[in-house]
Each structure stands twice: as structure tokens, then as C-alpha cells.
Amino acid sequence: MVKFIAEYQVLIFALVKILIMLGFFLNLAPVLVFVERRQAALIQDRVGPNRAVVKVPGFLLKGALATPALLAGVAVAALCFKFFPANPPETGVGRGFWMAELATLVLWSHALVLAGYVRVSGDAANPLEAALRDMRDPRWIFYTGGFLHLALGVLYGASSPANEAEVSKAFALGGPAALAGVLLLVAAYLGYRIPSGTVELRAAGLLHSIADALKFAFKEDFVPPKADKLLHSLGPLISLFPALVTYAIIPFGDALCFGTTNGALDVTKLAETASTVGACAEGQQAVSLQIADLNIGVLYLFAMGGTGIIGAALAGWSSDNKWSLLGGLRAASQMVSYEVAMGLSLVGAFMVYGTPRLGEMVRWQAENTWGIFVQPLAFFLFFAAAIAEQKRTPFDAPEGESEIIAGYFVEYSSFKFAMFYTGEYIELVTSSALLVTIFLGGWTMPFLHRDAVHVAFGDTVLLHSQMSHLVATLLGVGIFFGKVLSMSFFQIFLRWTLPRFRYDQIMAFGWKFMLPAVIANIVLTGLLVLGASSAGPSVASGLRLAADATGFIVIGASAFLAVKFARLLLSPVERARFTSSGVAARVGRVGRTPETPMQA
Amino acid sequence: MGNGIIGKPIPRPSRDAKVQAYLPSVVAGIGVTVKHFFKNTKELAFGQRNDPVLEAFDDGVTTISYPEQKRPYPERFRGVHRLTLREDGNPRCVACLCCSTACPAQCIHIVAGEYADADKKGWEKYPVSFVIDELRCIFCGYCVEACPCDAIRMDTGQHAVPYDSRDQFIYERETLMSFSDPSGRQLTENPKDDPARGHTPDRLKH
Ligand code: SF4
Ligand code: SF4
Numbered sequence: 001m002v003k004f005i006a007e008y009q010v011l012i013f014a015l016v017k018i019l020i021m022l023g024f025f026l027n028l029a030p031v032l033v034f035v036e037r038r039q040a041a042l043i044q045d046r047v048g049p050n051r052a053v054v055k056v057p058g059f060l061l062k063g064a065l066a067t068p069a070l071l072a073g074v075a076v077a078a079l080c081f082k083f084f085p086a087n088p089p090e091t092g093v094g095r096g097f098w099m100a101e102l103a104t105l106v107l108w109s110h111a112l113v114l115a116g117y118v119r120v121s122g123d124a125a126n127p128l129e130a131a132l133r134d135m136r137d138p139r140w141i142f143y144t145g146g147f148l149h150l151a152l153g154v155l156y157g158a159s160s161p162a163n164e165a166e167v168s169k170a171f172a173l174g175g176p177a178a179l180a181g182v183l184l185l186v187a188a189y190l191g192y193r194i195p196s197g198t199v200e201l202r203a204a205g206l207l208h209s210i211a212d213a214l215k216f217a218f219k220e221d222f223v224p225p226k227a228d229k230l231l232h233s234l235g236p237l238i239s240l241f242p243a244l245v246t247y248a249i250i251p252f253g254d255a256l257c258f259g260t261t262n263g264a265l266d267v268t269k270l271a272e273t274a275s276t277v278g279a280c281a282e283g284q285q286a287v288s289l290q291i292a293d294l295n296i297g298v299l300y301l302f303a304m305g306g307t308g309i310i311g312a313a314l315a316g317w318s319s320d321n322k323w324s325l326l327g328g329l330r331a332a333s334q335m336v337s338y339e340v341a342m343g344l345s346l347v348g349a350f351m352v353y354g355t356p357r358l359g360e361m362v363r364w365q366a367e368n369t370w371g372i373f374v375q376p377l378a379f380f381l382f383f384a385a386a387i388a389e390q391k392r393t394p395f396d397a398p399e400g401e402s403e404i405i406a407g408y409f410v411e412y413s414s415f416k417f418a419m420f421y422t423g424e425y426i427e428l429v430t431s432s433a434l435l436v437t438i439f440l441g442g443w444t445m446p447f448l449h450r451d452a453v454h455v456a457f458g459d460t461v462l463l464h465s466q467m468s469h470l471v472a473t474l475l476g477v478g479i480f481f482g483k484v485l486s487m488s489f490f491q492i493f494l495r496w497t498l499p500r501f502r503y504d505q506i507m508a509f510g511w512k513f514m515l516p517a518v519i520a521n522i523v524l525t526g527l528l529v530l531g532a533s534s535a536g537p538s539v540a541s542g543l544r545l546a547a548d549a550t551g552f553i554v555i556g557a558s559a560f561l562a563v564k565f566a567r568l569l570l571s572p573v574e575r576a577r578f579t580s581s582g583v584a585a586r587v588g589r590v591g592r593t594p595e596t597p598m599q600a
Numbered sequence: 601m602g603n604g605i606i607g608k609p610i611p612r613p614s615r616d617a618k619v620q621a622y623l624p625s626v627v628a629g630i631g632v633t634v635k636h637f638f639k640n641t642k643e644l645a646f647g648q649r650n651d652p653v654l655e656a657f658d659d660g661v662t663t664i665s666y667p668e669q670k671r672p673y674p675e676r677f678r679g680v681h682r683l684t685l686r687e688d689g690n691p692r693c694v695a696c697l698c699c700s701t702a703c704p705a706q707c708i709h710i711v712a713g714e715y716a717d718a719d720k721k722g723w724e725k726y727p728v729s730f731v732i733d734e735l736r737c738i739f740c741g742y743c744v745e746a747c748p749c750d751a752i753r754m755d756t757g758q759h760a761v762p763y764d765s766r767d768q769f770i771y772e773r774e775t776l777m778s779f780s781d782p783s784g785r786q787l788t789e790n791p792k793d794d795p796a797r798g799h800t801p802d803r804l805k806h
Binding site for chain 2: 039042043044045051116138218219220222380493494496497498565568569571
């Protein structure tokens with residue numbers, strides 16, 4: 001087995017990486033379809049997708065929900081108490097502290113959810129739930145939780161040399177015990193509270209995506225009688241193709257470094273710490289978390305992405321339908337136009353980063369600053385061009401429902417339609433991943449280095465905490481996928497915000513605004529890069545400081561958003577009242593809507 | 601030249617730099633959507649507003665939650681067609697092609713045939729094949745009006761359900777004969793034109 005792995009490890013690594021990316025992208029497509037509908041419903045304050053329902057036997061649901069908590073609790077207890085004596089005391093204490101904090105978090109968040117549930121449904125199964133239901137303001141649960149968090153922190157930080165031993169001991173033992181206890185409690189409560197009968201599971205409308213997928217698979221595949229059969233079938237294939245190959249060059253994490261045996265990479269020897277310069281230390285071999293590290297880098301992406309035009313144009317042409325022909329024409333001309341601006345908008349980034357390879361671009365950003373700070377104009381231009389390439393609002397004239405029904409895929413049904421649709425959403429994820437990689441620092445965060453969290457401004461070090469290589473890399477992978485998710489989420493917001501451009505406006509915008517703007521960006525960037533590289537060391541150190549400052553800007557902005565979010569969560573309900581006249585007034589007087597018999 | 605069109609002058613929308621730059625307005629717009637989304641999500645998640653799905657089942661709410669609740673169709677609702685039967689189980693249809701002639705959507709196709717034992721039965725023609733394309737049908741009811749012997753009716757009280765493919769919408773003779781009205785009757789409501797029951801109209805008697 002080991003020999004087999006050693007022999008084919010390159011292949012195995014490639015397969016694993018492909019599986020990770022394919023899994024992420026393909027699963028995200030239906031999830032984004034759901035997100036899009038749910039977002040629309042919640043923005044416009046309507047019900048949204050909620051009809052799809054599966055009837056699950058209660059014991060299955062109990063098992064599915066309680067087992068993870070049960071397993072986690074048992075695992076925490078087993079791991080901590082079995083391996084505790086082997087740990088050096090400090091890590092034991094630190095771990096104990098974090099576990100205590102986590103236990104508090106789990107406790108108050110679950111209490112909040114439970115309170116929300118009993119307050120809506122009104123049926124309390126025991127005195128505790130009754131108390132939760134009748135308490136005046138459930139926000140106190142949150143405040144209490146926050147207070148507990150703080151108290152724990154104070155307790156942990158305030159240990160004086162006199163009582164340090166006791167505090168350490170208390171945390172090292174109490175933390176894991178509390179976490180395991182809370183998790184087991186949650187598991188037990190879930191088992192107790194989930195009804196045993198059949199439960200109707202709606203999952204906030206997520207099931208609609210599954211229902212849609214089933215329908216796509218089983219519906220009739222209709223081809224118009226006079227359509228060109230071959231091209232009609234080829235259209236969706238060609239459209240889906242770029243979506244399925246472009247993520248091959250997107251790096252989703254930093255390189256993993258392994259030790260070597262006889263000059264060959266040895267999977268069992270994962271490096272403990274990473275070198276801070278270059279990819280890996282001397283005598284180590286890197287496994288880059290990127291399916292293919294091509295030397296043409298992002299150009300491959302443009303080459304592949306460009307083929308999507310052919311798919312749309314073919315579909316429009318071969319359908320034997322004037323709407324689809326118009327849609328295909330619009331799609332082709334729009335994509336060709338914006339391809340130009342999209343490619344040129346990255347030339348500035350090439351100049352700054354000095355490479356077309358995405359992995360190296362991210363490394364540059366890790367060492368200096370995020371791309372959005374050095375190429376702000378290019379960021380917006382690339383963003384706009386990417387949306388136009390995906391044919392999404394406000395650039396969705398090729399499928400303008402009100403003018404040409406659904407454009408080039410008007411004559412497509414069942415799985416061929418699903419291919420267009422999936423391709424579109426995967427492209428959304430790909431463009432988010434590209435934006436994140438080129439402009440938003442990829443898998444990096446400010447102050448998060450390959451070996452440590454290191455907060456510094458100029459030469460002043462404010463915080464330094466060491467991390468192992470594996471943890472740092474995994475954190476980076478998580479950060480990358482998190483950023484891609486938020487970016488996709490944000491792109492969907494655009495769809496519900498902006499109205500569609502008219503077709504001539506799209507063309508004018510592309511050729512008369514985007515093109516001059518990207519060329520101006522290239523010239524400006526060229527001048528600045530030349531100036532910065534020929535200026536003296538004082539300018540260089542000034543730029544260094546500015547780069548550090550951008551790190552604080554990112555962290556500050558994130559903190560600002562987090563505070564805003566917390567404030568929103570705590571804000572009271574303010575409901576506009578329209579009860580002054582009409583039906584609402586009558587309902588207000590009577591106290592309920594009038595009874596209307598179900599009649600024909 | 602006429603007087604031209606007299607209209608009310610409407611002031612042009614303001615085109616100041618902020619609007620023309622597009623980006624600030626976009627950002628403001630996104631801010632509005634994001635705010636609504638998070639506010640509504642939060643209120644729904646925290647139970648600070650009624651769940652619209654559960655609420656729809658409450659008494660006094662006149663919105664019907666299809667498909668859990670269904671509104672019964674009115675008596676004269678034109679549903680999918682059925683071919684009424686004679687007492688011996690044969691279709692009442694005499695393949696006169698009146699319905700297919702009257703049909704504005706041209707979605708009825710009939711092949712007429714002749715009973716071997718026509719003398720004994722008292723009528724001779726019958727539809728060998730009777731096909732209605734329910735996808736083309738516009739549910740106008742003209743076929744029912746045209747039929748001289750009440751052989752085709754639209755009183756099934758059912759609408760055409762969404763099938764997976766188009767050929768499932770093409771109802772054959774046997775399918776049409778298998779339907780009944782909501783009370784389960786497969787026979788006709790007014791047997792007066794049935795020669796077998798001795799009600800043959802005078803004009804048809806020789
Ligand atoms: S209802 Fe109208 S359209 Fe439909 S079959 Fe009868 S005549 Fe034709
Ligand atoms: S259904 Fe009525 S109108 Fe149509 S062919 Fe038969 S008898 Fe004639």
C-alpha cells in the first residue's frame with residue numbers, strides 16, 4: 001500500500017486536488033441557485049422557495065442531528081483526558097481556555113436558538129423552555145454569553161504567580177470537561193426534543209434545488225424539429241466545458257512541504273514548520289495546492305473562457321428560433337467585447353506582480369499588500385467585465401426575458417438546459433475565485449504568515465504567535481474558500497440590485513468606457529511602477545509602511561462589518577404599521593382577517 | 601400640420617456627477633438590498649415575525665397554499681376531456697367529425713370506422729382512433745358544443761397535469777374513455793339522442 005502510494009503519489013495528489021475543486025464548484029452551483037432565490041425572497045419580503053418538503057422519520061433526524069454532537073463530545077473527552085498528561089502544561093492550559101470559550105459559545109447560541117423556537121411555536125415541553133418563552137427579552141441570553149466569554153478571559157489573564165498553578169489546573173481540566181459536557185448535553189437535548197413521528201423537512205427551500213436537479217434529469221429532452229441536431233447538442237457541451245476546466249489553475253492554498261526519502265517526496269514526512277522565504281525549505285519538496293501550475297497562468301483562463309462564446313453562439317444559431325438567434329448574437333458580441341477589456345484590465349496586475357502565474361501573484365500579495373490596493377481601478381474594471389462575461393445582471397441582455405424570452409437557450413430543456421445553467425453558476429464561482437486570487441489576496445490574510453500570526457507596523461512587532469505548517473496551510477485553504485463564498489454571495493446581491501442595461505448601452509459601455517479606462521490603467525500603472533522602482537530607498541520604505549497600513553485597513557474593515565452585524569442582530573424589531581385605513585384598519589378593529597369560506 | 605401632441609412636461613431626472621458616475625449609486629443600491637436581506641433574515645431566524653409558510657395554513661388566511669390546499673373547481677369548469685360511454689361500454693361518439701371541425705386549435709384527430717354488427721346495434725359509425733393533443737387544446741369547449749350526441753364532455757373537474765414529456769399529453773381514445781365526471785359517472789348526462797334508447801330524433805328516422 002505504502003509502496004503503491006509512493007509510486008503514484010503525483011497522480012494521487014492530482015486526483016485529490018481535482019476532487020476537492022470539482023466537489024466545491026459543482027456543489028456550490030446548486031447551492032448558489034438556492035441562495036439566489038432565498039436572497040430574492042428575503043430582500044423583497046416574500047415567502048420564496050419553501051414548498052418542497054421531504055417527510056423524514058423522527059428517529060433518522062434525531063440520529064442525523066444528535067450523532068455529530070455526541071461523537072464530538074465523546075471525541076473531546078477521549079482525546080483530552082487520554083492525551084492530556086503527555087502534553088506540556090502550557091498548551092494544555094491554552095487549549096483548555098479555548099475549549100471553555102467554545103463551550104460557552106455553544107451553550108448560549110443553542111439557548112438562543114431554543115428560545116427563538118419556543119417563542120415562535122409557543123409550545124414549551126418543560127419548565128426551562130417555558131422560562132425561555134416567557135422571558136421578556138431573549139437578547140439577555142446573548143449578553144450573558146458575551147459576559148461569560150469576557151469573564152473567562154479575565155479569569156485566564158488575571159492569574160497571578162500565587163494562584164497560577166490552580167488556574168492552570170482548573171482550565172486544563174475544566175475546559176475539556178465543559179466542552180464535552182455541553183456537547184453531550186446538546187446531543188441529549190436534540191434526542192429528547194425532536195419529535196419521534198414523521199417530521200416535515202423544508203430546509204428553507206434548499207430542497208428545491210434537489211427537486212430541480214431531479215426534474216432536469218427526467219424531463220423530456222426536446223429538440224426543435226428543424227434544429228441542427230448536432231450543433232444543438234454541442235452548444236451546451238461547449239458552454240459547460242470552460243466552466244469545468246478553468247479552475248484547474250486556481251490555487252486554493254499555499255504549498256504543502258514534505259520531507260524527502262532518497263530524493264523523492266515522502267508523504268509521511270510532512271514538514272513541522274514552513275520556511276518563510278520561497279515555497280519550501282532546502283531538502284523539502286512542495287505539493288502546491290493547485291491542480292496545474294501552468295507557466296502561462298491566467299492566459300490559459302482567457303483561452304478556455306473564450307470558448308464559452310462558441311457554445312452560446314452555436315446554441316443560438318442551431319435552435320431554429322429567432323429569439324435564440326438574437327440571444328446568441330447578443331451573447332457572442334457582448335462576450336467578445338468584454339473579453340478585450342477583461343484581458344487588458346489584468347495587464348496592470350501583471351506589471352505589478354511581475355508574473356502571470358496565479359500562485360506567485362498570491363505570494364506577492366502575501367509579502368506586500370492585496371491587489372485591490374495597488375490596482376483599485378483594475379479591480380472594478382475586471383469585476384464589471386467578469387460579470388459581463390458571465391452574462392449576469394446588469395449585463396444579461398442575451399437572456400432578457402422581457403425582450404427575447406430566454407435568449408439563446410430558449411429551445412433547450414432537461415439536461416441540456418441544466419448544463420447551461422450549471423455552467424453559468426460555476427462561472428460565477430470561478431470569477432469569484434479569480435477576483436479573490438488576483439485582487440483579494442487568495443488564501444492569505446493580512447498578518448497571517450506561513451509560520452505565525454505576526455502583526456507588525458514597520459519594525460514594531462505588536463503580536464507574534466507561532467503556528468505549525470499544517471495548521472497554517474489548512475487555515476489558508478479555509479480562508480480561500482470562505483472568501484470565494486462571500487464573493488459569490490456578494491455577486492448575487494448585485495443581481496437583485498441592478499436593473500438590466502439596454503443592449504446598445506452594454507456595447508457603448510464596453511467599447512467607449514471600459515476599453516479607454518483599462519488602457520489608461522495600463523499607462524498609469526506603467527508610470528507608477530517605473531517611478532517606484534527607480535526612486536530611492538526612502539520611497540521604498542514608505543511603500544512598505546503603506547502596505548502594512550493596508551493590512552490594518554482590511555482588519556479594521558472586517559471588524560467594522562462584524563460590529564455592524566452584531567448590532568443588526570441585537571436591533572429591536574421596528575415594523576412599519578399600515579393600519580390607518582382600508583382592509584388593514586378593518587383587520588385591526590376585528591383583530592383578525594375576515595373569515596372567507598373556501599369557495600369556488 | 602396638426603396641433604401636435606400636447607403632453608405634460610416632466611422634469612428630467614437629475615444627472616449630477618454622482619448619478620453619472622454610476623458606481624456610487626450602485627454601492628448605495630447594494631447597501632439597500634443588503635440591509636433588507638439581513639434585516640428580514642434576522643427577524644425570520646429569531647422568530648420576530650411570523651413564518652409566512654406556516655402562517656398561510658392559519659384560519660382566516662384567504663391565500664390558498666397549493667398543493668396542500670386546493671380550491672374546488674366550479675361545476676362548469678372546463679377540464680380535460682372525456683368520451684362518454686354507452687351502457688355496453690362502447691363510446692357514444694359516432695365519429696361525425698363535428699368536434700374536430702369545430703376545434704379552433706385543430707387538436708382533435710379522429711379515424712372513423714364501422715361496426716360489423718351495425719344493424720343489430722342501431723348505429724354504425726364509431727371512432728377507431730380518437731386523439732386529443734391536450735397541449736395544443738385551448739380549452740375553449742367548442743368541441744363539446746359541437747357534438748350532436750353528447751359524446752365528448754369536459755366535466756372531469758381535472759386540469760391537465762404537468763407531465764415529463766410531450767407525448768404524454770396526447771390522449772388516446774382509451775385514456776379519454778377511462779375518465780369520469782367528479783361523481784364517477786362515465787355515461788352521459790342526457791341520453792336523449794341515443795338511438796339505442798328509442799329516443800332517435802324524428803329527423804333521423806327513415
Ligand atoms: S376545447 Fe376547444 S381547443 Fe380543446 S379540443 Fe375542444 S374545441 Fe379543440
Ligand atoms: S365526439 Fe361528438 S362531435 Fe366528435 S366525432 Fe364524436 S360524435 Fe362527432
